[in-house]
Amino acid sequence: MNEPLDKAFAALSDSTRRAILMRLAEGEASASALAEPFTMSQPAVSRHLKVLEDAGLIETERVGQSRVRRLRPQGLVAARSFIEDMARYWPDRFDRLQRFLDETSDSKDPAP
Amino acid sequence: MSNTPEFIITRRFTAPLERVFAAWADPGQMAQWSGPKGARTVVLSGEVAEGATLFARGERDGEAYVHTLTRYIEIVPARRIVWEQSFADEHGNKTEPAFAPGWPVTLLTEVDFEANGDETVITLRWQPVDATPEQEKMFADNLASMNGGWSGSFDKLDEFLAA
Numbered sequence: 001m002n003e004p005l006d007k008a009f010a011a012l013s014d015s016t017r018r019a020i021l022m023r024l025a026e027g028e029a030s031a032s033a034l035a036e037p038f039t040m041s042q043p044a045v046s047r048h049l050k051v052l053e054d055a056g057l058i059e060t061e062r063v064g065q066s067r068v069r070r071l072r073p074q075g076l077v078a079a080r081s082f083i084e085d086m087a088r089y090w091p092d093r094f095d096r097l098q099r100f101l102d103e104t105s106d107s108k109d110p111a112p
Numbered sequence: 113m114s115n116t117p118e119f120i121i122t123r124r125f126t127a128p129l130e131r132v133f134a135a136w137a138d139p140g141q142m143a144q145w146s147g148p149k150g151a152r153t154v155v156l157s158g159e160v161a162e163g164a165t166l167f168a169r170g171e172r173d174g175e176a177y178v179h180t181l182t183r184y185i186e187i188v189p190a191r192r193i194v195w196e197q198s199f200a201d202e203h204g205n206k207t208e209p210a211f212a213p214g215w216p217v218t219l220l221t222e223v224d225f226e227a228n229g230d231e232t233v234i235t236l237r238w239q240p241v242d243a244t245p246e247q248e249k250m251f252a253d254n255l256a257s258m259n260g261g262w263s264g265s266f267d268k269l270d271e272f273l274a275a
Contacts, residue, residue, distance in 0.1 A: 009214045009250075010214070013214065013246070013249070013250060013253075015253075090119075090121050090236055090238070091121070093145065093146055094121070094123045094125075094234075096145040096146075097125065097132075097135055097145045097146075098125055098126065098127075099145070100135060100141070100144055100145040101125060101126070101127035101131060101132065101135060102126075102127075104131075104141075105127065105131075
């Protein structure tokens with residue numbers, strides 16, 4: 001079991017939370033700014049932010065009276081790498097298959 | 113009608129049909145290209161034959177990181193190969209992979225081969241088997257809707273992580 005990755009994937013399984021992450025990829029933001037694009041209450045957005053923070057995907061910093069959220073790259077890298085592996089699964093293999101076919105073509109000696 | 117999400121990819125290969133088919137049907141050849149980057153596949157038991165199950169270990173840097181069970185359902189020479197692949201533990205029992213919680217345990221892969229002159233066109237279909245709605249959703253979110261899905265929208269995240 002890999003608990004941090006479990007939490008990260010649970011957090012990432014929701015489209016609203018993914019949208020929040022995409023928004024934060026553009027720069028840090030306050031909770032109210034993050035709530036703006038969504039038709040949901042501030043408390044609902046806060047709950048999503050808590051899930052993301054517990055999963056280590058975002059962090060909070062207090063700036064004066066307000067708090068801003070920003071991405072936490074360390075948390076995202078592990079989750080991201082698996083997703084990327086899967087999204088690239090067949091395209092990558094097809095690239096390698098073509099190389100394999102090129103390397104073992106009749107014009108050269110077949111692989112031992 | 114099935115609501116199971118499906119991932120479809122088509123690719124043209126510059127090699128004759130027989131060679132492309134052999135690269136899939138011969139485990140020795142398949143092992144040379146079918147693992148992820150930097151990894152290699154070690155066949156532990158079984159063979160590529162209709163009804164047979166291949167048990168294999170994926171290794172990266174000399175260490176096992178995954179075990180798979182591949183049950184071949186249909187093999188039509190130079191035309192089509194269908195198999196079900198499941199993640200497994202080191203004893204060959206199907207299980208959810210530790211590195212991918214929430215991902216479907218078993219995926220069905222259908223590969224159709226078609227000659228096009230000296231080239232070969234492959235159409236590959238990939239879909240979850242006996243998956244929970246949550247696992248199907250995870251598959252769909254990441255693959256079945258590559259364009260609308262969020263794996264396609266990682267560019268911004270990449271820029272951020274690279275910064």
